[in-house]
Every structure is written in structure tokens, then in C-alpha cells.
Amino acid sequence: MLWEDKAILFSILLVYSSSQVLGEVQEDGQCAELNSTRWQEYRQQRVREEVQYLLLTRNNPDCAQKFDQDSVGKPTSYFNTSRPTKVIIHGFSALGRKPSWVTDLARALLEAQDANVVVVDWIYGASFAYNLVVENYKEVALQISVLVNQLQQKHGCGLESFHLIGVSLGAHVAGFVGTVFEGKIGRITGLDPAGPMFKGADTYDRLDPTDALFVDAIHTDSDHFGISIPVGHVDFFLNGGMDQTGCARSRFASMYGYVICDHMRALHVYMSALNGTCQLMGIPCASYEDFLKGSCVDCGVFKGRCPAVGLQEKSGTATSPIPEQQKVFLLTTSSAPFCAHHILVTLEVSPLDKSAEVEVTLTTWSQGTEHRFRLKPEATVYRRVLAHPVALCLIDSIRLKNTGARLYRQGDVHVKSVCVSELPLHRHEAPLCVNDIDIRRGVPWSHDFVQVCGTS
Numbered sequence: 493m494l495w496e497d498k499a500i501l502f503s504i505l506l507v508y509s510s511s512q513v514l515g516e517v518q519e520d521g522q523c524a525e526l527n528s529t530r531w532q533e534y535r536q537q538r539v540r541e542e543v544q545y546l547l548l549t550r551n552n553p554d555c556a557q558k559f560d561q562d563s564v565g566k567p568t569s570y571f572n573t574s575r576p577t578k579v580i581i582h583g584f585s586a587l588g589r590k591p592s593w594v595t596d597l598a599r600a601l602l603e604a605q606d607a608n609v610v611v612v613d614w615i616y617g618a619s620f621a622y623n624l625v626v627e628n629y630k631e632v633a634l635q636i637s638v639l640v641n642q643l644q645q646k647h648g649c650g651l652e653s654f655h656l657i658g659v660s661l662g663a664h665v666a667g668f669v670g671t672v673f674e675g676k677i678g679r680i681t682g683l684d685p686a687g688p689m690f691k692g693a694d695t696y697d698r699l700d701p702t703d704a705l706f707v708d709a710i711h712t713d714s715d716h717f718g719i720s721i722p723v724g725h726v727d728f729f730l731n732g733g734m735d736q737t738g739c740a741r742s743r744f745a746s747m748y749g750y751v752i753c754d755h756m757r758a759l760h761v762y763m764s765a766l767n768g769t770c771q772l773m774g775i776p777c778a779s780y781e782d783f784l785k786g787s788c789v790d791c792g793v794f795k796g797r798c799p800a801v802g803l804q805e806k807s808g809t810a811t812s813p814i815p816e817q818q819k820v821f822l823l824t825t826s827s828a829p830f831c832a833h834h835i836l837v838t839l840e841v842s843p844l845d846k847s848a849e850v851e852v853t854l855t856t857w858s859q860g861t862e863h864r865f866r867l868k869p870e871a872t873v874y875r876r877v878l879a880h881p882v883a884l885c886l887i888d889s890i891r892l893k894n895t896g897a898r899l900y901r902q903g904d905v906h907v908k909s910v911c912v913s914e915l916p917l918h919r920h921e922a923p924l925c926v927n928d929i930d931i932r933r934g935v936p937w938s939h940d941f942v943q944v945c946g947t948s
């Protein structure tokens with residue numbers, strides 16, 4: 493950042509700090525709520541930059557307390573300066589409605605960690621016209637910066653104890669707060685950071701790895717509302733980061749399913765990961781295509797420990813310094829808890845003289861996962877990563893079917909071997925293989941695995 497910019501930021505910070513922009517605390521014992529705004533109101537009052545803060549802790553998980561810098565230290569405040577602080581920042585709201593997921597996210601965070609959860613309510617700045625909202629987001633970031641600055645200066649809360657969690661446009665708000673504090677904030681998590689008007693933006697204007705000591709992001713809709721480029725130290729691309737399983741694309745789907753299901757999936761997966769039911773681990777790879785083709789199979793760049801979605805420090809990785817802008821890929825199921833096991837299928841066939849197609853199905857408790865391999869004369873080895881609901885050791889059977897019969901003139905296919913293994917690969921684990929199989933047209937072949945889940 494240029495020093496002129498920095499000087500401007502800090503003088504703005506000072507001006508705000510000395511004025512009373514944040515309002516008074518409610519002390520009547522009522523629960524505070526997020527605001528909503530209507531178009532009429534919004535147009536008449538022009539209260540665009542009005543920001544309020546709500547505080548939730550383990551002592552008041554269901555009844556938010558209005559919060560500002562002056563409430564800290566008062567006997568009625570639940571804010572505890574010795575605990576870490578999570579700051580939730582919502583994004584754009586087309587209709588001016590309060591984001592209903594905020595309390596769910598706050599509750600999930602509180603269950604996972606004894607922290608102060610501060611919700612930033614900037615619905616007046618975030619509503620209606622997206623391009624105007626994009627003009628407002630830095631203003632909101634500056635107001636948040638004032639609050640953080642006060643908590644640091646007056647109440648001794650270390651900058652590293654702050655974790656900003658921004659949804660969509662909120663991720664860039666968090667990024668700008670990080671810019672103001674020159675990257676000394678502890679952590680920023682972006683949940684499908686907004687793409688429109690940000691993809692080509694300078695790192696000063698959008699979330700990037702220099703905004704905090706650790707920045708992680710989850711991408712679920714990078715072809716519409718989300719950003720397609722990596723913005724953190726670790727970027728999780730779910731199912732390639734564009735289209736999510738279970739988010740219908742049909743004309744008949746609900747408005748939700750059609751418009752924002754993919755975008756909001758990052759949030760739902762994050763909340764589910766906080767629950768800790770199962771691990772959502774990403775495999776480092778250059779592209780989704782390479783990942784699906786089985787070109788990336790281990791956690792090498794992270795010294796053997798791949799990052800997982802959730803609150804673990806540095807996403808659970810062991811490396812220091814953390815690699816910057818590392819894309820990691822994972823497949824998910826279509827509903828909570830979303831975790832899938834990454835099963836690598838490797839098929840080796842004898843050379844063919846015509847194209848063919850073979851369908852591979854893995855089955856566990858009658859749940860099948862399948863993939864059709866298009867076989868060509870010029871290649872004999874095919875690999876594909878599939879999302880299976882359970883671990884490798886619970887796969888009951890594998891079935892191969894010669895499905896090319898209708899499409900191609902290929903006759904029998906000779907399979908030299910078909911192997912399955914689970915990612916990330918570990919050196920001591922051998923894949924499960926079956927060798928030397930002839931699959932004839934119309935005659936499916938299958939093999940039952942007799943295995944137990946070991947303790948390794």
C-alpha cells in the first residue's frame with residue numbers, strides 16, 4: 493500500500509474514533525435484532541452507512557446484546573476481553589432483508605469455541621443496488637476498524653485474537669479491515685467471496701493473503717456470484733468451485749435453488765464443518781481437471797497434512813511458512829454434513845482398436861457411486877477421483893459394465909487391472925486391485941471385497 497493511502501486511512505480512523513458514531517447500548521434486557529430495511533425507507537432516510545453490532549457469547553447464545561466500544565467493560569456486557577473475538581460480516585442483500593443465517597453461524601461458532609461473536613449489521617449499506625453497495629463496503633470496513641482499534645487500544649484485545657468471517661461481499665469488507673491493520677489481524681475467512689466487480693480488482697480493494705496472518709476461503713459459485721481466483725493462503729474449491737451437488741439447474745427449481753444455492757453452499761458447509769461431525773479435507777492441485785484425473789494425490793506441499801475446512805489453526809496444516817495462494821480441491825455430497833471420501837479409480841486396459849466405454853460402480857450398503865470411462869485406442873490407463881459416501885475399507889463391491897455397446901462397435905474389453913485407493917494416498921497403504929478381467933457386452937462383471945477397517 494502507498495504511504496499516502498495509509499495516512500488517509502489512519503486519519504479517517506482517528507476522526508471516527510473521536511466521534512460518537514456507534515450509538516448507545518440497550519440496557520433494557522431485550523434481545524437486539526438485525527435490522528431490515530425497505531426500499532421506501534432506504535430512499536427517504538438515506539441512512540446508508542448505519543452500522544450496528546450485536547454480541548453473542550456462550551452466556552447469551554440466543555439473545556443478542558447490542559454492542560459497541562463503550563459497552564465493553566460495563567458489568568452488563570457479556571464481552572470478555574480475554575477471549576478471542578469472531579466477527580461475522582454479511583454481504584449484499586438484494587431485498588433489504590436481514591440475513592437469516594447469522595444466528596445459526598453464531599451458534600455454530602459458539603459451540604465450537606468459547607469466544608465473543610460480534611455480528612456486523614450493515615443492512616442499510618448492503619441493500620438494493622449492488623454497484624452502490626460496492627461503493628459502501630470500504631466505509632463499513634472503516635467503521636469496523638474503528639471498533640477493532642478501540643478494543644485493541646483501550647481494552648488490550650490483541651489483533652491476532654480477531655477472526656473475521658465474511659460472507660460474499662462481507663469477505664472483501666473483512667479484507668479491507670485487514671488492509672487497515674496491515675495484515676496483523678489473526679485470521680480472515682471468506683465464504684464464497686464476491687466475484688462481480690472484484691475479480692480484476694487490485695489486492696488493495698479485495699480480500700488477499702496479506703490481509704491477515706492467515707486467510708482461508710471457500711469457493712462454491714465462482715461462475716456467478718463468487719470469485720474464481722484464489723484470495724487466501726488456502727482456497728478450498730468445492731466440487732470445482734462452481735456448481736454444487738443438489739443445487740438444481742432446472743427451470744422448475746425454486747428461486748433459491750436457481751439463484752443463490754451454489755453461492756450460499758460455502759456458508760452451509762462451513763457451519764457443518766464447525767459441528768465437527770466429519771472432516772472436509774482438500775487436496776492441493778493446480779486445477780480441478782487435474783484433481784479429477786487423479787494427478788494430485790497427496791499432501792506434499794503441506795508436509796503431509798492437508799488443510800480442512802473449519803476453525804483449526806492454519807486449517808490444520810503443519811507447514812510454516814504456509815504456502816501462499818494454494819488451491820485445494822474437494823468433492824462433497826449434496827446435504828449436511830457434506831463430507832465425501834475421495835476414491836481414486838485406476839483402470840488399465842489392453843490396447844483397443846476402437847473407442848469403448850466402461851462403467852465402474854463402487855457399492856456400499858447398496859449405495860452406489862459410478863463413473864463412465866470413455867476409452868480411446870491411444871490410451872490404456874485411465875484415472876478418476878470419485879466422491880463416495882464412506883471410506884475405502886467400507887466398499888463392499890466393484891462392478892464393471894461394458895456400456896459402449898450401443899454407442900461404439902467395440903466388442904469385449906480386456907481390463908488388465910482396476911484399482912481403488914483413497915486420497916490422500918499414504919505410502920503404507922496398498923490400493924485394492926483386481927486383475928485380468930474380460931468384460932463382454934451385456935454381461936456386467938462384479939467383485940465383492942472382503943475387508944475390515946483397520947486401525948492404521
Ligand SMILES: *[C@@H]1O[C@H](CO)[C@@H](O)[C@H](O)[C@H]1NC(C)=O
Pocket residue numbers: 523524525526527539542544
Ligand atoms: C435497528 O434495530 C435496532 C434494534 O436492534 C433498533 O434499536 C434501531 O433503531 C434499528 N435501526 C434503525 C435505523 O431502524
Ligand SMILES: *[C@@H]1O[C@H](CO)[C@@H](O)[C@H](O)[C@H]1NC(C)=O
Pocket residue numbers: 572573574575
Ligand atoms: C473471561 O475469560 C477468561 C478466559 O476464558 C476466563 O478465565 C474468565 O473467567 C472470563 N471472565 C468472565 C467474567 O467470565
Ligand SMILES: *[C@@H]1O[C@H](CO)[C@@H](O)[C@H](O)[C@H]1NC(C)=O
Pocket residue numbers: 600763764767828829
Ligand atoms: C450439527 O450437529 C447437530 C447434531 O450433533 C445437528 O442437529 C445439527 O443440525 C448440525 N448442524 C449443522 C449446521 O450441520
